[in-house]
Amino acid sequence: MITIKDIANAAGVSHATVSRVINNGPKVGDETRKRVKQVMQELGYRPNANARALVTQKHSALGVVVAELLDPFFATLAHGIDSVARQQNIQLLMSAGSIEKDTELQAIDTLMQHRCEAMVVHSKALDDDTLIEFAGQIPGFVLINRYIPQIAHRCVWLDNTAGGKVMTQHLLDLGHRKFAVISSRYQIDDPSERLQGIRNTLHAAGLTLDDSHIEYSSPDQKGGEHAMRHLLARGVDFTAVLAYNDAMASGAMTTLSDHGLQVPTDASIVGFDDVLLAKYCHPKLTTLHYPIEMMAVKAAELALAYARGEPTSTTHTYKYTPTLVKRDSAAQVHPR
Amino acid sequence: MITIKDIANAAGVSHATVSRVINNGPKVGDETRKRVKQVMQELGYRPNANARALVTQKHSALGVVVAELLDPFFATLAHGIDSVARQQNIQLLMSAGSIEKDTELQAIDTLMQHRCEAMVVHSKALDDDTLIEFAGQIPGFVLINRYIPQIAHRCVWLDNTAGGKVMTQHLLDLGHRKFAVISSRYQIDDPSERLQGIRNTLHAAGLTLDDSHIEYSSPDQKGGEHAMRHLLARGVDFTAVLAYNDAMASGAMTTLSDHGLQVPTDASIVGFDDVLLAKYCHPKLTTLHYPIEMMAVKAAELALAYARGEPTSTTHTYKYTPTLVKRDSAAQVHPR
DNA sequence: TTGTATGCGTTATCAT
DNA sequence: ATGATAACGCATACAA
Numbered sequence: 001m002i003t004i005k006d007i008a009n010a011a012g013v014s015h016a017t018v019s020r021v022i023n024n025g026p027k028v029g030d031e032t033r034k035r036v037k038q039v040m041q042e043l044g045y046r047p048n049a050n051a052r053a054l055v056t057q058k059h060s061a062l063g064v065v066v067a068e069l070l071d072p073f074f075a076t077l078a079h080g081i082d083s084v085a086r087q088q089n090i091q092l093l094m095s096a097g098s099i100e101k102d103t104e105l106q107a108i109d110t111l112m113q114h115r116c117e118a119m120v121v122h123s124k125a126l127d128d129d130t131l132i133e134f135a136g137q138i139p140g141f142v143l144i145n146r147y148i149p150q151i152a153h154r155c156v157w158l159d160n161t162a163g164g165k166v167m168t169q170h171l172l173d174l175g176h177r178k179f180a181v182i183s184s185r186y187q188i189d190d191p192s193e194r195l196q197g198i199r200n201t202l203h204a205a206g207l208t209l210d211d212s213h214i215e216y217s218s219p220d221q222k223g224g225e226h227a228m229r230h231l232l233a234r235g236v237d238f239t240a241v242l243a244y245n246d247a248m249a250s251g252a253m254t255t256l257s258d259h260g261l262q263v264p265t266d267a268s269i270v271g272f273d274d275v276l277l278a279k280y281c282h283p284k285l286t287t288l289h290y291p292i293e294m295m296a297v298k299a300a301e302l303a304l305a306y307a308r309g310e311p312t313s314t315t316h317t318y319k320y321t322p323t324l325v326k327r328d329s330a331a332q333v334h335p336r
Numbered sequence: 337m338i339t340i341k342d343i344a345n346a347a348g349v350s351h352a353t354v355s356r357v358i359n360n361g362p363k364v365g366d367e368t369r370k371r372v373k374q375v376m377q378e379l380g381y382r383p384n385a386n387a388r389a390l391v392t393q394k395h396s397a398l399g400v401v402v403a404e405l406l407d408p409f410f411a412t413l414a415h416g417i418d419s420v421a422r423q424q425n426i427q428l429l430m431s432a433g434s435i436e437k438d439t440e441l442q443a444i445d446t447l448m449q450h451r452c453e454a455m456v457v458h459s460k461a462l463d464d465d466t467l468i469e470f471a472g473q474i475p476g477f478v479l480i481n482r483y484i485p486q487i488a489h490r491c492v493w494l495d496n497t498a499g500g501k502v503m504t505q506h507l508l509d510l511g512h513r514k515f516a517v518i519s520s521r522y523q524i525d526d527p528s529e530r531l532q533g534i535r536n537t538l539h540a541a542g543l544t545l546d547d548s549h550i551e552y553s554s555p556d557q558k559g560g561e562h563a564m565r566h567l568l569a570r571g572v573d574f575t576a577v578l579a580y581n582d583a584m585a586s587g588a589m590t591t592l593s594d595h596g597l598q599v600p601t602d603a604s605i606v607g608f609d610d611v612l613l614a615k616y617c618h619p620k621l622t623t624l625h626y627p628i629e630m631m632a633v634k635a636a637e638l639a640l641a642y643a644r645g646e647p648t649s650t651t652h653t654y655k656y657t658p659t660l661v662k663r664d665s666a667a668q669v670h671p672r
Numbered sequence: 673t674t675g676t677a678t679g680c681g682t683t684a685t686c687a688t
Numbered sequence: 689a690t691g692a693t694a695a696c697g698c699a700t701a702c703a704a
Contacts, residue, residue, distance in 0.1 A: 070412060391700085
């Protein structure tokens with residue numbers, strides 16, 4: 001590999017001068033600058049990013065910690081981050097990892113070993129204190145999909161409660177009064193927040209959600225099928241179903257269809273996330289659009305800005321609200 | 337940030353000894369080793385990956401260059417790579433980028449600046465010579481989804497021609513004799529290779545594929561809709577459709593349905609890739625399974641092995657063949 | 673078994 | 689405007 005010294009020799013200057021040229025340093029003769037650039041070109045010089053990071057004490061890359069690239073939700077997230085990285089010409093240090101404490105910890109640790117100063121982290125397994133501590137050590141530490149009051153200005157998150165409210169209200173507006181909920185057993189905050197939104201809204205309408213009308217399962221297709229099977233088997237009476245996400249909603253529709261029940265004629269169903277699947281399943285899902293890409297972009301920009309020490313508002317917090325996308329799975333309640 | 341010297345001081349040894357402990361060096365007293373580890377633990381030492389990479393002259397990370405994380409195909413690819421990276425405890429340097437010459441070049445260049453020795457590259461825009469040159473400079477340079485004879489042992493690729501053959505034969509076996517093809521206009525090799533496979537198989541069956549029966553469009557949902565609209569508008573006579581990929585197939589089905597045509601009653605259709613979509617669209621797509629995750633795993637392992645200088649067979653090439661997945665979109669030809 | 677010394681490729685601080 | 693020179697944190701050859 002050819003180094004800065006090689007260039008210096010070939011151009012007949014000191015390596016200090018070459019360094020100045022590379023970094024567009026202020027005090028270099030036009031003549032010299034030109035010659036050095038010429039030589040760099042000819043010899044195909046590539047600055048050693050590691051040496052640079054060492055002396056600078058910082059890696060310029062943007063670190064990313066997500067749970068699972070296969071999940072279209074995270075793919076979208078990654079895509080948003082990638083787009084700002086590309087735009088700002090910054091390298092991505094990606095650590096995918098399951099939702100496990102050790103894995104997440106490990107991922108962040110590796111990033112720190114690289115002295116990465118900007119990172120967007122999606123963590124559901126680590127506790128608040130740990131995260132707060134990281135935020136203290138890493139200038140550009142930003143959390144996505146999580147809200148921790150103490151580091152609010154580093155959080156880009158979704159108002160799940162509002163989401164629960166919107167989807168419920170829509171169904172109420174369509175005349176539904178008998179609800180069932182398919183929730184997720186695995187994650188912690190999101191499901192319960194959405195559930196809270198649902199409960200509040202129902203309550204405001206003079207209704208209550210009996211626990212027997214809630215079914216918990218894994219937050220995927222299979223979980224949705226499973227949950228709906230249980231609902232049906234237990235003879236729960238409902239005309240509308242609120243699902244934790246699109247995958248579960250889709251699974252639930254499959255089971256419904258297997259039992260000869262039509263959506264939305266026999267039952268309306270609303271999903272959450274608005275991933276690709278929502279458009280392709282049959283009937284097309286009415287769901288809540290999760291502006292994850294927009295959020296990812298904001299998170300990446302924020303992380304980079306903080307890492308650069310730019311004076312970003314430290315009082316502000318970045319809350320997003322999901323919006324209703326009406327498609328075909330929810331309709332006016334049908335008299336039996 | 338606490339360094340190796342801090343540990344040395346605290347433990348009352350030289351920093352060389354500490355270094356030996358870190359790297360499990362051979363000649364360290366049990367007693368010393370234990371004490372040093374103890375101190376590292378207490379002080380929360382994190383080795384500086386950049387310094388290490390500098391002195392070692394190599395970055396241990398695995399570089400990845402893919403086109404577009406949003407595409408579930410690439411997400412699966414990334415997932416496969418990620419799984420071996422995690423298993424081997426190796427960091428991922430990810431560069432997503434559009435399918436453009438400059439972007440791809442830029443991505444590889446950045447990886448080289450980091451002195452990354454292992455990389456899995458998905459390139460469709462760069463020419464053979466450029467890629468061959470990179471392969472010469474980077475020990476662990478591996479191409480995925482591309483075959484270049486001169487560097488065959490660094491290529492993990494799919495036999496597209498065989499794929500074209502399999503899908504065609506399946507439809508022939510179902511009694512179809514009138515074919516239409518929906519191909520992609522954008523990528524270069526894959527579509528034409530698949531087309532070649534289709535042509536060969538048709539020819540062997542005594543049939544020929546008229547150019548007017550081929551419609552080219554963008555390789556996505558919209559492209560599929562568009563292509564099918566044209567086919568229909570031009571009054572092309574067919575009972576079976578061979579699509580370039582699942583997205584196009586799905587789009588084509590939408591158009592068919594809009595025109596009151598039933599799949600597979602009025603027309604059979606076969607996709608390619610077997611992405612999630614294939615299972616969720618209606619009817620479920622008969623398609624060719626592209627073992628991309630398996631291939632990605634192999635590519636990552638290969639890249640890492642080459643980078644480590646392990647004696648991997650240099651004569652072997654890594655060709656994969658897609659397999660038929662029968663679902664509901666292709667059926668026995670229906671007499672009109 | 674342990675310590676000393678040197679260098680990896682840069683940037684940055686001095687002089688000149 | 690340019691050139692010595694020191695430092696960054698670490699691995700390692702060589703001494704002890």
